[in-house]
Structures are given as structure tokens and as C-alpha cells.
Amino acid sequence: GAGVSQSPRYKVTKRGQDVALRCDPISGHVSLYWYRQALGQGPEFLTYFNYEAQQDKSGLPNDRFSAERPEGSISTLTIQRTEQRDSAMYRCASSLAKSANSPLHFGNGTRLTVT
Amino acid sequence: SQQGEEDPQALSIQEGENATMNCSYKTSINNLQWYRQNSGRGLVHLILIRSNEREKHSGRLRVTLDTSKKSSSLLITASRAADTASYFCATALNYGGATNKLIFGTGTLLAVQP
Numbered sequence: 001g002a003g004v005s006q007s008p009r010y011k012v013t014k015r016g017q018d019v020a021l022r023c024d025p026i027s028g029h030v031s032l033y034w035y036r037q038a039l040g041q042g043p044e045f046l047t048y049f050n051y052e053a054q055q056d057k058s059g060l061p062n063d064r065f066s067a068e069r070p071e072g073s074i075s076t077l078t079i080q081r082t083e084q085r086d087s088a089m090y091r092c093a094s095s096l097a098k099s100a101n102s103p104l105h106f107g108n109g110t111r112l113t114v115t
Numbered sequence: 116s117q118q119g120e121e122d123p124q125a126l127s128i129q130e131g132e133n134a135t136m137n138c139s140y141k142t143s144i145n146n147l148q149w150y151r152q153n154s155g156r157g158l159v160h161l162i163l164i165r166s167n168e169r170e171k172h173s174g175r176l177r178v179t180l181d182t183s184k185k186s187s188s189l190l191i192t193a194s195r196a197a198d199t200a201s202y203f204c205a206t207a208l209n210y211g212g213a214t215n216k217l218i219f220g221t222g223t224l225l226a227v228q229p
Contacts, residue, residue, distance in 0.1 A: 033217065042203050042219040043158065056216050091158070100207035100217035103148065103160035 002026070004107035006092050012113045013082055021077045021110045025094030032075050033093045033104060034067055043091055049075065050098045082114045119204045119220030127226040134191045136223040138204030139184075145209040147180055147187050148217070152201045161189075161202075166209070196229045 005024040013019050025032050031050050035043035045059040051072040060066070064082075069075040079086055089111050093104035119140045128134050138147070149161040164171045164180045164187070171178045177190040191198055201222045208215045 035219070042222045045216050045218055048216055059216075093158075099215060100146065100148075100205075103163055104150075104158075104205075104217060105160070106158040108157050 004092055004094050004105050006090075006107035006110050008110060009108065010111045010113075012115060015083060015114055016081055018078065018080045019082055019112065021079075021090050021092075021112070023075045023077070023092030023094075023107060025073065025075070025092070026096075026105055027073075029094035029096055029105070030098050031095045031100075032069055033095070034075070034077050035091045035093070037089045037091055037109070039089075046077070048099070055099065079112075082112075084114045087112055087114045119206055119218065121202070121204060121220045121223040123223060124221070125224045125226070127228065128194055129228050130194060130196055132194055134194050134198070134225055134227070136189045136202050136225070138187045138189070138220055140187075140204075140206045140220075141185065142206075143209045144182070145207045145215075147178075148205045148207070149176075149178060149187075149189050150203045150205060150219075152203065152222075154200075158203070191225075194225075194227045196227050198225060199227045200225060 007022045033048040034046040037043045047057040047067045049069040064080045067077045089109045091109045093106040095104050096102045119138045122137045146165045148163045150158045152158045162173050162178050175192045180187045201224050203219050203222045205217050205219045
């Protein structure tokens with residue numbers, strides 16, 4: 001079956017613009033995670049959902065970052081008024097069980113570059 | 116913030132040798148997972164070990180977990196050039212019995228020389 005799909009694969013935006021990153025999880029997966037990964041580093045937790053409920057958003061760096069998963073399937077990570085320091089690979093993952101009780105399946109990521 | 120730290124940060128071995136990577140973490144966990152990432156591409160799940168388990172095998176992989184020392188190790192036996200990748204441990208934090216977010220460590224970069 002289809003894996004986790006993220007779009008766009010690459011996004012270049014000017015500083016100050018808003019961006020929306022989309023994640024389409026594996027069908028039937030309950031939990032959905034967002035991570036940010038800098039080159040040579042491990043994925044940094046941002047937020048996660050069980051169904052449509054945002055369970056933990058403690059990793060969101062500041063209030064310019066927000067995420068939603070309104071129908072418990074597709075999720076959008078929005079960054080308002082982008083800054084150069086927001087440039088990174090943003091990765092989404094979904095999992096069959098709630099929270100982290102089963103393996104995460106990752107998408108290929110969205111590479112965000114803020115100029 | 117990172118919960119786990121892998122050791123060593125980088126490891127270079129010859130094909131056929133065994134590779135051992137260690138992971139230490141700080142807080143109570145529900146389970147610990149290992150992932151592989153090839154050249155900055157997507158992360159692939161390797162193995163999950165629960166807090167009440169001490170050892171788990173999957174093919175050429177062996178994972179141990181010592182919750183008293185808050186540490187885990189990943190052993191890859193008879194390594195191949197294709198095993199060259201970054202390996203991350205990830206801990207599912209346990210808050211009052213409820214599993215929470217999955218936090219990744221800093222990673223070990225493994226290079227297997229043919």
C-alpha cells in the first residue's frame with residue numbers, strides 16, 4: 001500500500017512569507033508525528049496527534065508554528081512569517097497505534113529553504 | 116531537545132565485522148526503538164523493544180535494553196556495505212503509565228568498508 005506522503009518535496013520561500021506543509025499518512029494510522037531535522041542531526045520532535053486531537057505540541061519552537069489534523073487523517077504544519085532559521089527538513093510519520101506504541105513510518109520529508 | 120545519546124558518534128568497520136552502537140537516555144520509557152537513515156533520506160524502523168523486555172532479535176540485528184542503567188545497544192552482525200547509514204535510537208517517554216511522544220537521539224554514523 002501507499003506510504004506516508006509529504007508535499008511539497010521542496011519549498012523555497014522568502015523570509016516573512018507563510019508556508020503550509022502537508023502530510024498524508026498511511027490509511028488507518030491513528031497517530032501522526034511532525035519532526036524537524038537539521039543536517040547531521042537526529043529528528044527533533046515538534047508535535048503529534050492521536051486521531052484529530054493534538055496530544056503534545058511542546059516541541060513547536062514558537063507561536064509562528066502550528067499544526068492541525070482536523071479529520072484525523074491529513075495534517076498540515078503551518079509556519080507563519082518564516083525566518084531563515086526555519087530552513088530544515090520537515091518530516092512527518094504515522095503509526096498504527098496511539099502515541100508511540102508501534103513503529104513510526106516516515107515520509108520522504110519536505111525540504112524548506114527560507115531565503 | 117534530544118532524550119537519547121548514541122555512542123559512538125561515528126564508527127568505521129570492515130565488511131563482515133560486527134558493529135555495536137549504544138544509546139543512553141534520561142527518563143522513564145515505555146519502549147525504545149531503533150531507526151536507520153541512509154544519506155539523509157527517509158528513516159526506516161528497525162526494531163522496537165518494550166520496557167519489560169531485555170533482548171530482541173531481528174535477522175542480523177540484536178537489541179538489548181537495561182532500564183536500570185537507562186541504556187540500550189544495537190548489534191549488527193556480519194556487516195555489509197549496504198549497512199552504511201546513520202542509526203538512531205528513539206525513546207517513547209512514559210508519563211504516569213501513558214506513552215507519550217517519541218524522542219530521537221543524536222545518532223551513530225556507521226561506515227562499512229567493502
